[in-house]
Structures are given as C-alpha cells and as structure tokens.
Amino acid sequence: MTERHGSSLEIAGLRKSFDDKIVLDGVNLGVRPGESLVIIGGSGAGKSVLLKCILGLIQPDSGTILIDGVDMTDQRSDRTDAVRERIGMLFQGGALFDSMPVWRNITFALTQGRARDSKKMHALAIEMLEKVGLEPRVADLRPAEISGGMQKRVALARAIAANPDLIFFDEPTTGLDPIRANTINQLIRGLVTDLGCTAVTITHDMASAHHIADQVAMLHEGRIVWAGPVDQLDKSGNELVDRFIHGRTD
Numbered sequence: 116m117t118e119r120h121g122s123s124l125e126i127a128g129l130r131k132s133f134d135d136k137i138v139l140d141g142v143n144l145g146v147r148p149g150e151s152l153v154i155i156g157g158s159g160a161g162k163s164v165l166l167k168c169i170l171g172l173i174q175p176d177s178g179t180i181l182i183d184g185v186d187m188t189d190q191r192s193d194r195t196d197a198v199r200e201r202i203g204m205l206f207q208g209g210a211l212f213d214s215m216p217v218w219r220n221i222t223f224a225l226t227q228g229r230a231r232d233s234k235k236m237h238a239l240a241i242e243m244l245e246k247v248g249l250e251p252r253v254a255d256l257r258p259a260e261i262s263g264g265m266q267k268r269v270a271l272a273r274a275i276a277a278n279p280d281l282i283f284f285d286e287p288t289t290g291l292d293p294i295r296a297n298t299i300n301q302l303i304r305g306l307v308t309d310l311g312c313t314a315v316t317i318t319h320d321m322a323s324a325h326h327i328a329d330q331v332a333m334l335h336e337g338r339i340v341w342a343g344p345v346d347q348l349d350k351s352g353n354e355l356v357d358r359f360i361h362g363r364t365d
C-alpha cells in the first residue's frame with residue numbers, strides 16, 4: 116500500500132532557444148502519479164535544459180509544464196511555490212555546503228537554515244544516512260572529508276529527507292561503482308514502489324535505467340523521439356533509440 120500519491124507532470128510544446136540555437140524544439144512528455152520516468156539521450160540533446168525549465172531555473176520560450184495541474188511556467192505565485200515545496204532534486208554534483216557538517220546539509224531545507232531542535236535533526240539525518248547505506252558517523256563529517264561517491268549518497272539523503280511527492284535525479288549513478296550504483300537504483304525504485312513518489316531521472320547508465328524506470332523517453336535534438344514502457348525499450352523499432360542503447364555511432 117502506498118502512503119500517498121505522487122505528483123503528475125505534463126509537458127506540452129516546450130521550446131527554448133539560446134540566441135539562434137534551438138535546444139528544446141516542442142517537447143511533449145507526461146508522467147503519471149507514482150510512476151518512474153527515465154529520460155535518455157546523447158550529450159547536448161537538451162536533457163539538462165529540460166530539467167532546468169521544469170525546476171524553474173530557466174524560463175522556456177513557450178509551452179506549458181503542469182505539475183498536478185499547476186502551470187509552473189506562470190509567474191511565481193502561492194500555488195507554484197506550494198508545488199515547488201513538494202519537489203526534491205538530486206543535482207549531478209551533489210551541491211553540498213562545505214561549511215557545514217553532513218547532518219546539517221541533510222536537514223538544512225527542513226529548518227530553512229535556522230537552528231532548530233538540533234538533536235531531532237541530527238537523529239533524522241542519521242536515519243536518512245542509513246537509507247542510503249552510510250554509517251551514522253558520517254553525519255558529523257564535512258563533505259570535503261568524504262569521497263565523491265559518499266557525497267552523492269549524502270545528496271540523495273538530503274533529497275529524500277523532505278519527503279517529496281516528485282523527485283528529479285540528474286545522473287544519480289555516475290561515478291559510482293556497480294555495488295553503490297545498485298544501492299542508489301534500489302533506493303530510487305523504493306521511493307516509487309513503496310512510497311508512491313513520482314520520479315524523473317536523467318541517465319546514460321542503461322543498467323540503471325532498466326532498474327529504475329517504468330517508462331522511458333528519449334530526447335534527441337530537442338524532441339522526444341520515442342517514449343514507452345521500459346520493457347519495450349529493446350524492441351522499440353526506433354533507429355535512434357537502438358543506436359543510443361547499443362552505443363553505436365554509425
């Protein structure tokens with residue numbers, strides 16, 4: 116049984132150009148509540164720009180981005196702010212604050228930077244660390260004192276601490292060995308299957324895509340050229356998808 120319903124995401128006709136370079140050329144994409152979508156595509160396809168548009172970090176030129184029916188491309192309002200509060204994000208580089216210990220990094224957004232019930236927050240951080248396979252002692256270290264792979268898992272712990280309904284992962288397994296990558300894959304899958312969270316993941320790691328995804332969409336030159344259930348990926352009949360998943364450049 117799920118604890119809640121994840122958010123829905125519907126993108127229609129999304130366009131974005133930088134000067135005369137078209138990066139998003141009418142993206143249409145949908146994710147149902149409690150579903151895991153993986154977006155694949157080669158370098159420069161526009162994946163990061165798409166993600167930044169959804170997160171409100173870049174303003175698209177046209178098109179709509181509906182999260183639970185609220186258009187996130189509209190001017191900021193109480194409605195869009197309320198939706199943003201239910202969104203979690205794991206950035207590629209982790210983006211941790213080096214000046215504070217791991218436990219404060221994990222709970223920072225929950226306290227909005229204010230010192231609040233430190234003991235409770237410390238305990239919560241340890242609980243989150245356990246979920247991502249890290250020992251309690253890591254809570255008191257600073258990000259610079261732990262490896263890149265551990266930083267990635269701390270960033271994931273931070274993303275899930277806020278209990279989001281919709282969570283975005285940008286290359287969550289890049290730079291991790293296969294065992295650690297598998298821990299992250301299982302965690303993402305668990306967020307969706309056990310907690311009913313909606314997940315959108317950008318990855319080049321096809322093993323991870325197969326583990327995480329319900330649906331897969333391929334972005335190529337700013338358009339979604341194929342979308343479908345993950346078990347159809349290997350028999351999509353789409354030349355661009357075949358080339359991408361088999362790493363062919365011909």
Ligand SMILES: Nc1ncnc2c1ncn2[C@@H]1O[C@H](COP(=O)(O)OP(=O)(O)OP(=O)(O)O)[C@@H](O)[C@H]1O
Binds near residue numbers: 157159161162
């Ligand atoms: N702020 C910007 N100004 C100008 N061009 C940009 C900007 N951001 C992205 N681009 C261009 O948009 C295109 C798509 O970039 P994007 O980062 O979305 O690709 P990607 O699919 O995420 O690639 P990768 O897998 O390598 O991360 C690239 O040609 C990039 O140079």
